[in-house]
Amino acid sequence: MKKYLSILPVFLFLLTLGSCKKDYLDTTPSDQIDADKIFDNITNVKVALNGVYRAMYMQYSDQEQDGHPAIMITMDYMGEDIVHTATGTSYFRGAYRWVDHRSELNDLPYFAYRLYYRIIANANIILEGIDRVPDATEAQKNVIKGECLAIRGWAHFMSVQLFGKRYDAEALLNDPTGENSPLVTLGVPVVTKYSLDPQPRNTVAEVYDQVNKDLDDAIVLLNGAAPARGIYRTHIDQSVAKGIKARVALTQQNWVDAAKFALEAVQGYQLMSNASYLDGFSDMKNSEWMWGAHQLPDQLPAYGSFYAYMSSNFNSSHTRSNPKKINIDLYNSLSNTDIRKKLFCDNVDDFVNFPGVIDASTGQPVPSQVRAKYMHKKFVVADPAVSAGDIPYMRAAEMYLIAAEAKARQGLNAEALDILEPLAKNRDPNFVRPANSEGLLTNQYSLIMRQRRAELWGEGFRFLDLKRQNVALDRASSTSGHTGTLANWIGRAAGGAFWQFLIPRRELQANPYMIQNPPN
Template structure:
């Protein structure tokens, strides 16, 4: 979608928030009978509009690879090396796994990811343009403003990581092309701003969100951003910018007052927003989604579909070998033995309620994600957890050379997952490596791996991981060097053709 047409769509979520929501609401042009001023005339209306943005983050747009941000979480992990496919699977998400979709100017992945984030940004801008002038309780206005600022910052942050080169703190300024910065709903075509300027704006938005949310009341639902989540986002951005002091600072503040989940909760299916460790996530309702309109239709271990039954997802065998035997997380993946097989019944036949006999079984298959009801591909989706904040704090301190602070931050998480864990005595790169292994295991399947490789300027190497079956026909089978042009998504052709201000990536 070209940026000068974004305002045609920006009011869309706001208007549909007042009506019953349907699958095609993002494909329908907004009615010209309701003005932006009417839709955002009160704080109550602004809150409903904001709710619409959160819902738009996980709803299906036009096909099965466009289930909002969770679809991009899947793409991000499939483009890494830690999720391995046991078979070629269906066509959905295959181009991400093979590193072909994001390098095609005509692919749906590029077009969807580009327009998705700008729809979030445009709708946040609608709210931000009017919230200060509304009558209402100050705390409620502060909450709405803070959430909208955080969403705008988050959307710019996610997008620039896909379409721009990585931020490099050793290069000042980062003048490489980033993405257009959209702060108002202008009809003018927007050029790409530098990566430096995009990150400056992201930081400005998140700092303002933190200030605003500091005077807001407690949120009602974890589906919404609060002060701790805004600080968590600020920590993520600082980590990407190699701003180690702020990454550690905001991560520690973000997790304040939160707790880590129990071992029992760890095996409950990663599908419940009420989990004590979840800071932010999506609450999916069965009557709001199409049959395959869910993260869990592709990623769960027990929903019976053409995506999961013949192609259970595995962990990188090299990574699995690095998990200690006493670590509870090792039980999330089948060790291949008959004794452990009972813990991995696989997908469930909806008619019989029993394991599906036709399912492919493979060593290292997971049981991290489980649908609550095997007949419905629905589950809550984690966007941010307390564990990530411990990992950010530990990594940032380690990269800053603060070894003691790093091992102190890592210990609570590591010992919660492995009761036999002893505080690390490693330093330097060895400590960083240990933290990154913890991060890969802990956040497996939560949408971080591609961007972690990119931000750390690491190569992609799938050799020896078991990732061969699904890549045999087409795609990448050899390492991709750090800094290769393929780490950038191409700007979609439709944007290039309609917006002469946009420069294409190499």
């Protein structure tokens, strides 16, 4: 029997929920349960749901496949704001050079496609079985349904952004028939039921319709549920579902909904202090974290993990030989009193503020490490011997930025500044609101985009931001820090085939309904 990537996800249960002993509840990790016992009681369902969340950050086949955090790294490496200082190891190099995602045979498209559809399939299995759990109340079922629908909507959203064309609302307005709109081009399969049958690709518009339906239903079902605002914010609550909805609306150029849901999502969260901003971004107890992964040391793969590639202090061959730095033009656009500027090194001999990679046996900087001006210390692990840390999926700051951008794109500049000012002033006490509110979004260094790029550096947004705005990749500045031999693509025009991941060859060969996008 042929195996299709679009339905292979079910076998993830064998990885995260695998078989176990009779006393499994006492002897196995919190994300493992016998597959045939999942729906025996509500406790087992919750354990299974924990497994779905873990599937978001577990390692799949190799070091570049640490779940969604690996896609976050890829999204930023494919932008212009993270600069590689040296050739370093081979990991993620092909993504940085804009090569891997355009090969049907490369592991990157295969991994990305498989990742999100495994998550979708597992969410579908829980959705289809939750109503037969004997001891579950309606309220308990609704929370789990809400989380699974939000997960399914989020995973479809991530997948269509990668494998589909940019959502272009303006093109649809100018062409109501849709004949020339990218929205009628193929996106990814919409999978709302677990099935062993192969699935064809739906249009971009159809995928977004399903994404919005799932999120709308999730928001209703999660209404009244206890917010996931304890120490570990690993599960989706209503605020996070609204935050995902705000992201989707921003991508669809639905400015009204983007602002609305972002402002609703951020209610109850507090922006972190400047002191907290320098704490290393690896602890979700931070006041403005909304959603993230809590990765324990015993869950780490032998090699790899988000912090093995993105931390400044873990002693991996990747970080030791190739520290990541900020685009110098972006760095120079920040005020000297902006706390975000302090995340980047302005003096390579400053070992006090920028110790870099640490030898865990001595607690001292590794002498052989590469050091570079503008290298970062945003992501720092608590123990330099262990590449474990909490991974940020969503923070309150992003909601301020979404709402401000959405207001400005409606021409409501004063309202946009009202929203942006608290964030900007929190990060820079000397921030002065511009007297002239025009030009907030005129280019990628204008106020709102500069704030967004600096704030979300390294958190997995840049490629998707360029794509949704239909803005060219521009690494060509003489001062940006990118070099032609390493970065490969110094510039890439907006639009066109290079902004889409190719459907992996293994799916094309196995699935008779799957069609590759034609080159253009």
